[in-house]
Amino acid sequence: MRIAVIGSGYVGLVAAVCFAELGHDVLSVDSDHDKIALLRGGQVPIHERFLPELVNRHRGKRLCFSTSVTEAVDQSDAVFITVGTPQSETGEADLSFVEAVAQEIASAISDFKVIIEKSTVPVRTCESLRKTLLLNGARPDSFSVASNPEFLREGTAVTDFLYPDRLVIGVDDAASASLLSSIYRPLTDGSYYRQESAIPFVGYAHAQAPIIVTDTKSAELIKHASNAFLAMKISFINAVANIAEFVGADIEQVSAGIGSDSRIGTKFLNAGIGYGGSCFPKDVQAFRVVAEHCNYEFGLLTEVIRVNAEQRSRFLKKVRNALWTLRGKRLGVLGLAFKGDTDDIRESPALEIISVLLKEGAYVCAYDPVAIPKAKEVLDTNRIFYATDPYTAASGCDAVLILTEWKQFAQLDLEKLRSVVKHPIVIDGRNLYRPQEMARAGFVYHSIGRPVAIPECMSFDGESDSMHRESAIRFATTG
Numbered sequence: 001m002r003i004a005v006i007g008s009g010y011v012g013l014v015a016a017v018c019f020a021e022l023g024h025d026v027l028s029v030d031s032d033h034d035k036i037a038l039l040r041g042g043q044v045p046i047h048e049r050f051l052p053e054l055v056n057r058h059r060g061k062r063l064c065f066s067t068s069v070t071e072a073v074d075q076s077d078a079v080f081i082t083v084g085t086p087q088s089e090t091g092e093a094d095l096s097f098v099e100a101v102a103q104e105i106a107s108a109i110s111d112f113k114v115i116i117e118k119s120t121v122p123v124r125t126c127e128s129l130r131k132t133l134l135l136n137g138a139r140p141d142s143f144s145v146a147s148n149p150e151f152l153r154e155g156t157a158v159t160d161f162l163y164p165d166r167l168v169i170g171v172d173d174a175a176s177a178s179l180l181s182s183i184y185r186p187l188t189d190g191s192y193y194r195q196e197s198a199i200p201f202v203g204y205a206h207a208q209a210p211i212i213v214t215d216t217k218s219a220e221l222i223k224h225a226s227n228a229f230l231a232m233k234i235s236f237i238n239a240v241a242n243i244a245e246f247v248g249a250d251i252e253q254v255s256a257g258i259g260s261d262s263r264i265g266t267k268f269l270n271a272g273i274g275y276g277g278s279c280f281p282k283d284v285q286a287f288r289v290v291a292e293h294c295n296y297e298f299g300l301l302t303e304v305i306r307v308n309a310e311q312r313s314r315f316l317k318k319v320r321n322a323l324w325t326l327r328g329k330r331l332g333v334l335g336l337a338f339k340g341d342t343d344d345i346r347e348s349p350a351l352e353i354i355s356v357l358l359k360e361g362a363y364v365c366a367y368d369p370v371a372i373p374k375a376k377e378v379l380d381t382n383r384i385f386y387a388t389d390p391y392t393a394a395s396g397c398d399a400v401l402i403l404t405e406w407k408q409f410a411q412l413d414l415e416k417l418r419s420v421v422k423h424p425i426v427i428d429g430r431n432l433y434r435p436q437e438m439a440r441a442g443f444v445y446h447s448i449g450r451p452v453a454i455p456e457c458m459s460f461d462g463e464s465d466s467m468h469r470e471s472a473i474r475f476a477t478t479g
Ligand SMILES: NC(=O)c1ccc[n+]([C@@H]2O[C@H](COP(=O)([O-])OP(=O)(O)OC[C@H]3O[C@@H](n4cnc5c(N)ncnc54)[C@H](O)[C@@H]3O)[C@@H](O)[C@H]2O)c1
Pocket: 006, 007, 008, 009, 010, 011, 012, 029, 030, 031, 032, 035, 069, 082, 083, 084, 085, 097, 100, 101, 118, 119, 120, 121, 150, 151, 152, 153, 154, 278, 279
């Protein structure tokens, strides 16, 4: 199949590369000339596991790059739209990039194409897409429109794409159904998984990817509702964490107890500093506006958003309580990306927290395995420094803050960390450690939804309750 993918960002590039991996001839298009030049030269502009190998495997063979939508439409049977759909000032999805692409596609169509909306969009976008194509001169019999929402997660995008929990295809006609089914056939009949060169998957995966075929409107709703539901799970556990913190329970034990009910499941039940990234914040907002347009007030989503914002403020309060004053304090910050395994900093809770700390007069020395270059573009201040490893970031600091759940931050050499900090205080927004482990290593350890852990040898009697307003437990130190 000849496929064009318009937009070569996190979703578009992964989709283009994976379609080539499935045996299709793919043209990946972006209006960003620098990005296309990089890709043509074999460089990959985002950090994503397996992406460099696959670009290398298919570039110049089944995978080409272009800045021309016209060329892409001309050379393909299926055109996927994967441009951004950011949040507008009113909270709804800004569909101007989708509209611009639709206009370009309309003027380039000569023979029959299926135009597939893969960006996350509000329900009924396929209808607007169809109208825009017609308004801009495409003949009614020269195209059909379909929806194929994407569920990949940054950090595991390639394996998520190739080993999906399910594929969702929203179609209103037989031509789209048949074309989309054949594009994904290597996954749905399992033949891709039997190839020796297939990208490996660790864990449980279906032998054949399940496919759900719906009408276009239902497919569009599935995507928004899925993201809103996941965000709701995160806000729910964060709300419970606040109760756990007050009464001195342990949210990690509570999560495990809740999540082991198979009707609930353990995923997305990690208490922390709230969700971020380029999807959940904007998609929950956009879905709430969709509901408003349907004369339904989705108050549940309003609360999900409120709890999420409050989680940042509560974390900042923890930092202030732990350090008393912030002006002139040096903070070692571990993590800039919105989550582990990605360089994406869009709507990163870490950046939001750092910005407030800097405003309040603190100095920050930050480390992230891959997100530093992107963070440097947005955190413009002379009170932030960047380190080359976690220990340098923590060196001489008044407290260490853990803001992103990178695996390496959960495996720090605590003795080494203890030896470089000025004061042994760790404030962990991701619950990467067991409190007693940290106290035994000599740290005062603040986390989310759990009592503050204090090494037995430190005597700030009464302080934990009056200053931290969090319950505290003492543990004997080792060594
Ligand atoms: N990032 C994710 O984890 C994820 C997951 C599922 C769905 N989505 C959805 O997929 C869509 C894309 O997200 P993303 O993270 O890949 O965005 P992105 O910002 O990384 O990429 C979008 C790309 O589109 C390009 N573009 C914009 N206008 C263009 C035009 N007229 N012609 C050609 N290219 C154009 C931009 O230059 C950019 O490279 C969004 O709707 C998002 O909500 C994202």
